[in-house]
Amino acid sequence: MRSDVTQAHHGQGEGGAQAPEAGFEAPPAASAGTGAPLPSPPPAKRHAPLVPVDSAASRSLVAVIAILTFLAALCAGAAELVATSSAQWRASVANEATIQIRPQPNRNTEELVSRAVALAVATPGIAAAEPFTLAQSERLLEPWLGAGLDLGELPVPRLIVLRMAEGAEADLAGLRESLGEIPGASLDDHAQWLARLSAMAQTIVAIGIALVILVLVATGLAVAFATRGAMAGNKGIVEVLHFVGARDSYIAREFQSRFLRLGLKGGAAGGAAALLLFAILGLISSSWRASPAGDQIEALFGAFEIGWRGYAVMIGIALVVALVTAVVSGLSVKRFLAESG
Amino acid sequence: MKDFEIFPDKSDLPVVHFENVGVRYGLGPEILRDITFSIAPHSFQFLSGPSGAGKTTLLRLILMSIRPTRGVMTLFGEEVSRIDKDRLTDLRRRMGVVFQDFRLLDHLTLYENVALPLRVQEREERGYRAEVMELLAWVGLGHRVHAMPSVLSGGEKQRAAIARALITRPDLLLADEPTGNVDPSLARRLLRLFIELHRLGTSVLIATHDLALMDQVDAKRLLLGDGHLHIDE
Numbered sequence: 001m002r003s004d005v006t007q008a009h010h011g012q013g014e015g016g017a018q019a020p021e022a023g024f025e026a027p028p029a030a031s032a033g034t035g036a037p038l039p040s041p042p043p044a045k046r047h048a049p050l051v052p053v054d055s056a057a058s059r060s061l062v063a064v065i066a067i068l069t070f071l072a073a074l075c076a077g078a079a080e081l082v083a084t085s086s087a088q089w090r091a092s093v094a095n096e097a098t099i100q101i102r103p104q105p106n107r108n109t110e111e112l113v114s115r116a117v118a119l120a121v122a123t124p125g126i127a128a129a130e131p132f133t134l135a136q137s138e139r140l141l142e143p144w145l146g147a148g149l150d151l152g153e154l155p156v157p158r159l160i161v162l163r164m165a166e167g168a169e170a171d172l173a174g175l176r177e178s179l180g181e182i183p184g185a186s187l188d189d190h191a192q193w194l195a196r197l198s199a200m201a202q203t204i205v206a207i208g209i210a211l212v213i214l215v216l217v218a219t220g221l222a223v224a225f226a227t228r229g230a231m232a233g234n235k236g237i238v239e240v241l242h243f244v245g246a247r248d249s250y251i252a253r254e255f256q257s258r259f260l261r262l263g264l265k266g267g268a269a270g271g272a273a274a275l276l277l278f279a280i281l282g283l284i285s286s287s288w289r290a291s292p293a294g295d296q297i298e299a300l301f302g303a304f305e306i307g308w309r310g311y312a313v314m315i316g317i318a319l320v321v322a323l324v325t326a327v328v329s330g331l332s333v334k335r336f337l338a339e340s341g
Numbered sequence: 342m343k344d345f346e347i348f349p350d351k352s353d354l355p356v357v358h359f360e361n362v363g364v365r366y367g368l369g370p371e372i373l374r375d376i377t378f379s380i381a382p383h384s385f386q387f388l389s390g391p392s393g394a395g396k397t398t399l400l401r402l403i404l405m406s407i408r409p410t411r412g413v414m415t416l417f418g419e420e421v422s423r424i425d426k427d428r429l430t431d432l433r434r435r436m437g438v439v440f441q442d443f444r445l446l447d448h449l450t451l452y453e454n455v456a457l458p459l460r461v462q463e464r465e466e467r468g469y470r471a472e473v474m475e476l477l478a479w480v481g482l483g484h485r486v487h488a489m490p491s492v493l494s495g496g497e498k499q500r501a502a503i504a505r506a507l508i509t510r511p512d513l514l515l516a517d518e519p520t521g522n523v524d525p526s527l528a529r530r531l532l533r534l535f536i537e538l539h540r541l542g543t544s545v546l547i548a549t550h551d552l553a554l555m556d557q558v559d560a561k562r563l564l565l566g567d568g569h570l571h572i573d574e
């Protein structure tokens with residue numbers, strides 16, 4: 001044992017050439033020219049993550065993210081459904097306006113009607129004006145007053161239905177002004193209805209957006225907790241990474257890429273579930289469409305289809321959830337590292 | 342005459358310089374008091390003292406994993422009391438550390454553990470793969486590159502930890518009881534490894550309480566006792 005060491009010492013004295021001792025070959029600097037066969041390097045493969053993956057905690061986080069994404073996508077889908085339906089409603093309601101002419105004593109109502117029709121047709125943006133005949137007006141009242149009544153005696157108001165030209169803004173204000181010359185004539189452009197309808201739709205959409213934001217915030221908080229847990233659990237590893245020369249930004253990226261993967265997984269699962277649900281509901285509602293109940297549902301909600309925009313919004317939410325996960329985990333890691341000094 | 346000879350260097354700036362450094366944890370007594378010493382470039386020294394004398398604390402100070410409560414510390418000529426984290430990382434990249442408990446990452450293979458310092462510097466793996474393999478072969482672990490640390494023996498872990506400390510060819514090597522877990526003959530081989538490294542230009546500081554190990558080399562000894570440091574040239 002002693003001689004072995006002495007030999008090494010002598011070796012140094014003779015110009016630095018070392019007889020390799022068992023177990024150690026020449027140092028890298030000296031072995032460059034020896035051409036000693038080296039074991040084959042490991043096959044090129046994806047690096048194992050620097051932060052070990054705790055499968056149980058990761059699975060729970062993926063499940064939480066999936067559930068939250070599902071809820072957010074449902075809210076967004078419902079809001080989109082309402083927005084689309086109300087837009088359809090408003091379009092069809094806004095496409096029409098009505099002139100009402102109340103019979104005036106000592107005036108020929110028919111003449112007032114034809115004057116109003118002439119005024120309406122002359123107004124730019126109005127494609128057609130169709131007066132209800134007396135018979136049609138009576139038929140409108142039939143459900144309330146019964147058939148066979150002679151309404152000629154009653155002052156039944158006459159209606160003129162105006163159809164707007166497509167794509168043109170009708171000059172309804174001008175029409176209202178000119179109708180002023182005709183006694184008993186008034187214009188109803190359904191503005192009040194439209195205002196209420198769009199207020200309701202906007203409220204529902206706003207609630208939907210607020211819920212989506214809340215869910216995103218909840219996702220962020222869940223991820224922040226999970227990240228801090230992961231950091232605390234891997235404190236030893238983080239310390240070693242620091243000692244071997246890793247910057248905070250590098251460590252943060254390592255955690256971030258891991259959480260981005262978890263976020264993408266959870267987001268994809270939740271988003272896909274919501275898409276599937278809407279697709280199935282769409283199919284069911286279209287198979288009901290023939291029935292009277294289906295007609296009523298469709299009258300209220302429009303077709304139960306969220307269209308490509310709805311699907312895009314859901315996919316977008318899944319992506320945003322993944323992004324929120326990555327950004328929040330990155331920020332939490334940086335804060336954790338800054339706090340731990 | 343000692344078993345090994347070391348090669349002192351006439352140097353410029355010290356790699357490490359402590360001036361009246363003191364450390365206490367919380368409100369407790371000072372563990373280290375008035376520590377003043379330098380580690381010259383290309384030097385070789387032992388840090389010794391009884392268990393609990395503060396050897397590991399001193400190494401952690403040099404690593405800046407704990408901060409001194411008083412005194413002045415310079416690393417590679419840079420005063421470090423107000424150093425920012427990125428600059429500290431730059432300094433740490435010039436040091437290699439062998440921990441007493443190795444601190445290999447259990448979920449990475451031996452190869453990945455040794456390559457870790459290069460990987461965290463975001464170097465291309467293609468550029469360092471051969472180097473890592475060569476170093477692993479040099480420390481006698483060429484046949485175990487794919488093994489996980491959990492299946493390695495104490496001596497193998499020791500050598501893996503040393504290889505990880507050496508892979509960046511550091512200017513300063515800190516080793517905490519690097520022969521604590523191995524039999525005397527392996528301890529001697531490891532010591533030779535450190536001397537080899539020293540010959541290649543690295544300053545080496547080995548913390549040990551193994552007198553037999555120290556007797557093999559005629560090197561400066563930093564002796565810690567009672568919180569104070571005595572230098573035995």
